[in-house]
Amino acid sequence: MGPLGMTEVFFILLLALLLFGPRKLPELGRLLGRGLSEFRRASNDLRATVEEEIRTYEEDVNTGKEPRLTRPSRPAAKPPGDA
Numbered sequence: 001m002g003p004l005g006m007t008e009v010f011f012i013l014l015l016a017l018l019l020f021g022p023r024k025l026p027e028l029g030r031l032l033g034r035g036l037s038e039f040r041r042a043s044n045d046l047r048a049t050v051e052e053e054i055r056t057y058e059e060d061v062n063t064g065k066e067p068r069l070t071r072p073s074r075p076a077a078k079p080p081g082d083a
Helices: 006-063
Strands: none
Touching: none
């Protein structure tokens, strides 16, 4: 299975329009966009944390110290819906 072609994308959009109606589609699009951006942000945070831990570990090994793990520099994000 390869990437979706124009026909498949058109069919999916038409099916979504029939299932949800024209008033609900913009809201669903916004929710999907927010979810994707939150996932991307969380992925970037995780990547930065892992890279920092690796850098710290390598510095400790190179200086002859006992390797240690650092704590995250900022608290984890609150789950959506928690105000």
